[in-house]
Amino acid sequence: MKSIKEMDAPIGLAFFFGPALIIVIVLLINGFNTISAIMALLLILCGLKYMHTSIIGKYKIMEIIVDNTQLKSNSKILDAGCGHGAFMLQFNKKTASISEIVGIDIWSNKDQGNNSIEATQKIMDSSSLAGKVKLKTANILDMPFSNNEFDLIISSLVLHNIKPFEKRKEALAELAKVQKQKGELVIMDIGFETSKYVPVLEHLGYQNVSIANAGYNGWWGTPMVPTFVITASK
Known part of the structure; x- marks a missing residue:
């Protein structure tokens, strides 16, 4: 919390x-x-x-997602738009299966209060993931990674901040580019427009794309602004 x-x-x-x-x-x-x-x-x-x-x-939603995520041995994970590392911290019980978690962000205080790479680094250093987390300043639209680099990509409450929607399609394409074959993708995002990500991901080669309303824990003030969770495999 x-x-x-x-x-x-x-x-x-x-x-x-x-x-x-x-x-x-x-x-x-x-x-x-x-x-x-x-x-x-x-x-x-x-x-x-x-x-x-x-x-x-949102923490309860993340906990459920991670509990249902099966990691491969020596998994390399990308958190695209990591903020304070809330999503990464949910993997603290699965450190044995993780080789590295990379968190990127532009560290905007408009999108998240008290957001900085220094603050997040302190949080990570005091967790069981210390030594496995690497933080970078980077934009999801232009990520400094090689193709097919990550086994699991997670992104929480980030894409809705990218406007217009065409830019979000570019962000999804960037995620697909750095995702390993047979890798897994999990996206949490706000609003009914999230459903439009499904055909985009399918066009990018993802399979088993599913979307679910996260329910009461994901209501941003009202049920008219819900959180959705998308899962897909490459």
Whole structure:
């Protein structure tokens, strides 16, 4: 679990708590109004759900994913857009099967609070993965790796930040390029547009492409902004 200052896209809270605060101020000035009070309460509840997903819910999703992932011996893993290393840390019980985990990020504080390579390195150094993690500053659209390099590629809550959608297709192509044959891909991402990744991945040569709604733990404020998990094999 992360602290609030390390939330994903902390500015998102402003969309819920900002209007709720304005409504409360209006109620204090003009007097109680049932409909306005209900609206304020709903916005506050949505904001709290956003916080839950960011600091609790997404970790539960990652834990389930990793528990269901079968690693080959001496697996080399890429975390594309690693942030604070939340996804990488879920592999701490499978270190015996891992030769190296490479985490890349552009270290944007807009996308994740308190995000820096130094902060993530400290987290990794204090984990059971210390010595197996290598962090790099790199963009998913232009990764400094050889073709067919990684057995497993994971990416969490990253691709939706890439706009327009054509750029996301380029990012998926980059992932496919550095993925080993018979390798595995896992993508967590936000929003219903995630379903469009499926035909793109199939065109890139992935097989057994599946997509699933992560449910309550992946709601970013409301069920209208869900998290989806895509798995595929090369």
